[in-house]
Every structure is written in structure tokens, then in C-alpha cells.
């Protein structure tokens with residue numbers, strides 16, 4: 001089935017003042033306090049410029065193509081735009097985000113079989129947003145979604161960061177064309193084919209049941225692999241047919257968007273494997289929009305996508321991510 005909906009038919013302003021009754025249907029975070037040309041917030045190491053005019057204007061005609069539903073396998077439900085971002089700006093948007101965002105290379109420890117193991121996340125990451133228990137005022141302060149009072153200091157151990165305008169604009173467009181709401185934006189930067197993400201599910205309880213996750217690709221084409229989680233065989237019966245199927249491989253190109261919805265997260269695993277040889281040189285940005293419905297979402301996403309290491313920023317002269325040694329604004 002294919003759908004293409006025009007932006008003008010959809011843009012009804014969201015009434016952010018409407019009373020809400022629970023965290024789960026609280027409004028998405030308000031845009032952060034913005035200067036005339038850049039998003040600034042005390043939790044950012046440095047301001048993030050707004051989208052350039054040409055990119056803003058081209059985004060007015062999204063989606064660039066019809067979407068295809070992929071639901072011909074057990075428990076799988078994807079909506080695939082090839083592409084969503086107009087061809088005229090996908091490269092400019094990739095270059096802009098790589099140059100202007102701040103990234104991290106997160107390290108953490110896990111306990112496995114009684115032993116502690118060091119994990120070095122094999123990609124650059126960053127995250128913006130806050131779970132639906134809170135929202136930002138125009139001044140950049142956090143208020144409780146239910147009481148509209150300042151959030152108690154001990155709600156999170158971290159300092160949540162509002163989406164900068166450049167990502168918040170894309171979030172709003174994504175909401176219109178996917179029919180879901182999002183309060184988090186996670187960004188991955190894969191510097192080359194050696195960077196990757198292993199098979200996993202985004203099915204944490206803090207995302208609520210059957211979460212919809214919209215995932216954008218910009219830059220180098222990389223394979224996105226999906227496989228059903230192993231189904232335990234029943235006594236005396238042959239292995240379930242689904243277990244024998246090869247993984248589904250989507251060669252995600254710049255500007256593409258995949259919406260994972262329904263039972264996809266609870267039943268399927270996805271990964272972006274390392275890539276060798278042809279096409280392994282280029283960098284790739286992945287942006288996901290998600291809705292966190294419990295305070296632990298904020299804690300978890302900050303821990304695993306920002307962590308406590310140094311800030312990285314793109315060096316346009318050396319054409320690589322470098323440690324950034326400016327003064328960090330610790331809120």
C-alpha cells in the first residue's frame with residue numbers, strides 16, 4: 001500500500017496548553033529557547049545554529065516519495081519512505097548536522113557472568129528530549145507535566161536537553177506523517193564502515209507498549225538488518241518457519257526514513273552491521289524519534305548516548321570528529 005499526504009493538509013497547530021491527564025499523553029517538549037539564529041540552552045556545550053533557509057524551505061515539501069508498508073512477515077510492521085527528505089537537500093542536511101551537533105563516544109561497564117566488561121560504543125551518539133513527565137517552558141526550565149510546577153531536583157540524576165530547532169522541526173514533520181508523537185531524538189554518527197550497532201530491540205518499558213520509532217538515514221548507504229527474535233520450538237515439532245528465514249536487509253540511503261511500529265520492537269531485532277570494502281568510507285547519520293513515557297527514559301538515554309566523557313565536534317578541515325575543548329556549560 002502506498003500513501004503520500006501533502007503537508008498543508010496536516011499542519012494543524014498543537015494546542016500545548018490543553019489540559020492533560022496522564023504522563024503518557026502529555027505534549028511533546030516545547031521548542032527550546034531560541035536566539036534569532038541558534039538554539040541555546042544551559043545544558044548545551046555550545047549553541048546549535050538553526051536550519052539554513054534553503055533546507056527549511058525544501059522541508060516544506062516532504063515526504064519526497066510515497067511510503068511502502070512492509071508487513072509480510074510475522075509481527076513485522078514497517079513504513080518505508082524511500083526517501084522522505086528531498087533529494088535537493090539530503091546532502092546539505094547531513095553536512096549541517098554533522099558540523100553543528102555535539103557528539104559523544106560513550107564508554108560504560110556491564111556485568112556479565114559475574115565479570116565486569118568495558119563497553120566502548122562503536123559510534124558517536126547524542127540525545128535530546130525529556131520524558132512525558134515534564135516539559136520545557138519558553139525560558140528553558142523544566143515543569144512537571146501534571147502540576148505545571150518546577151520539576152523536583154531529584155527526578156533525574158542528569159540534566160535533560162531540549163531538541164534544538166534543527167531537530168525539532170524534523171520531529172514535527174515526522175509526527176505529521178507517522179501519526180505518532182515523539183519527545184526524544186537520538187542521533188548516531190557512524191564515521192565509517194567500522195562503526196556499527198549490534199542486534200537489539202528498542203522495547204524498554206519506558207517506551208510503553210508497541211512503540212513507534214521513526215528512523216532517518218543521511219549520508220552513506222548502510223544495510224539495516226532485521227530478524228525475528230528466536231521463537232522457541234514446541235516439543236516434538238520442527239523449528240518454527242520464521243526462525244529459518246534470512247534476515248531482512250534494507251539498504252538505507254540518504255534521506256530514507258523507516259517507521260518501526262506495532263509488534264516490531266517487541267518481536268524483532270535490528271542492527272547496522274559493520275561494512276567492509278566499497279562504500280565503507282563515508283560517514284552516516286541516523287536520527288531516531290521516540291516517545292519516552294517514564295522518567296527513567298531520560299536517565300537511560302542520557303547515560304548511554306551522552307555519558308560522562310568528552311564532547312566531540314566535527315572538524316571541517318581534518319574532516320573527522322575531534323575532541324572539543326571549549327568550555328562546557330554544566331547546568
Ligand SMILES: O=C(O)CCC(=O)C(=O)O
Nearest residue numbers: 188197202224272286288
Ligand atoms: O543507525 C541505524 O539505522 C539504527 C540505529 C538504531 O538501531 C538505534 O539507535 O537503536
